[in-house]
Amino acid sequence: xxxxxxxxxxxxxxxxxxxxxxxxxxxxxxxxxxxxxxxxxxxxxxxxxxxxxxxxxxxxxxxxxxxxxxxxxxxxxxxxxxxxxxxxxxxxxxxxxxxxxxxxxxxxxxx
Amino acid sequence: xxxxxxxxxxxxxxxxxxxxxxxxxxxxxxxxxxxxxxxxxxxxxxxxxxxxxxxxxxxxxxxxxxxxxxxxxxxxxxxxxxxxxxxxxxxxxxxxxxxxxxxxxxxxxxxxxxxxxx
Numbered sequence: 063x064x065x066x067x068x069x070x071x072x073x074x075x076x077x078x079x080x081x082x083x084x085x086x087x088x089x090x091x092x093x094x095x096x097x098x099x100x101x102x103x104x105x106x107x108x109x110x111x112x113x114x115x116x117x118x119x120x121x122x123x124x125x126x127x128x129x130x131x132x133x134x135x136x137x138x139x140x141x142x143x144x145x146x147x148x149x150x151x152x153x154x155x156x157x158x159x160x161x162x163x164x165x166x167x168x169x170x171x172x173x
Numbered sequence: 174x175x176x177x178x179x180x181x182x183x184x185x186x187x188x189x190x191x192x193x194x195x196x197x198x199x200x201x202x203x204x205x206x207x208x209x210x211x212x213x214x215x216x217x218x219x220x221x222x223x224x225x226x227x228x229x230x231x232x233x234x235x236x237x238x239x240x241x242x243x244x245x246x247x248x249x250x251x252x253x254x255x256x257x258x259x260x261x262x263x264x265x266x267x268x269x270x271x272x273x274x275x276x277x278x279x280x281x282x283x284x285x286x287x288x289x290x291x
Contacts, residue, residue: 064216066216071214098282103182103183103284103285103287104284104285105177105179105266105268105282105283105284105285106217106266106282107282108281151216151217153217160207160219160222161219162219163209163216163217163218164216165214165215165216166216
């Protein structure tokens with residue numbers, strides 16, 4: 063039972079355009095969400111987080127939106143850069159340090 | 174920021190042998206460490222949670238006798254894959270939590286270990 067889903071395994075975007083990565087979850091108890099970026103053969107690195115008391119969090123080119131009623135969150139990258147090409151994971155937790163990860167979306171930013 | 178060092182980055186071993194993977198927090202004390210496994214094109218799956226000085230808590234379906242976890246100090250956790258078999262080949266990643274809160278600065282990943290069992 064995949065509680066956190068990233069239904070798009072891959073996404074290609076032109077440099078300078080917006081990248082939108084989506085994540086859906088099923089557990090309404092999740093109250094904290096993270097986005098990680100992962101390069102091949104490396105561990106994930108933190109990008110941005112959001113708690114369930116907010117619906118938006120912004121950090122530079124990265125913005126995460128949370129729609130609790132739809133159990134959906136998205137990561138927007140504007141403008142997209144070639145260095146953003148990586149696999150992006152969303153992760154969710156419900157009051158503990160135990161996070162459930164999605165399967166990842168591979169983003170390719172075309173120069 | 175917080176740094177977690179994981180070694181080795183890759184290892185090839187023969188079937189039936191054991192492999193130890195180390196995870197060290199370099200500039201903070203990690204009260205809790207997590208071990209994940211990632212198969213190709215799949216998500217990171219939590220294997221176990223270890224707290225310094227106590228036994229690890231394993232997720233359902235993870236054999237605790239096969240994946241031995243030791244968290245003897247606040248800066249070091251080890252995962253030993255015992256009697257490794259080809260199906261254990263995977264990417265193993267550790268993560269450490271400093272206990273300073275739920276924000277991400279308390280949850281830092283190592284660089285991962287690619288294990289190949291031949």
